[in-house]
Amino acid sequence: MNSTPQAGKFAEPGRTYTAPEISEFFRVGTETVWRKCRNREWPHMRIGRHYRFSAENISEIQQLLAPQPVSRAPRSRKRQPL
Structure with a gap:
C-alpha cells in the first residue's frame, strides 16, 4: 500500500x-521541509525568503520519495571450506 497521499488536493495549476x-x-515536520530545500534535496521556488512549491515540484x-528497487x-552457491 502506498502511504503517500494522492496529489488531487495539490493539482491546482498556477497555485x-x-x-x-x-x-x-x-507527513514530515516543517523543519524537515525547510532543511531539504536549504540542502537543495527537494525542488522548490524561493519568493523572497520563503519556500514555495508548485504542483510540478510536488510531483x-x-x-524522489518513491521506493527504489534494491539490487x-x-x-555464491559455492560452499566455503571449514
Missing part, C-alpha cells in the same frame, strides 16, 4: 504551496 502545507501532505518530490549481488 503555490507553503512549507507547512507540504509538511502536512508528506518531483513524490518521485543485490548474486550469492
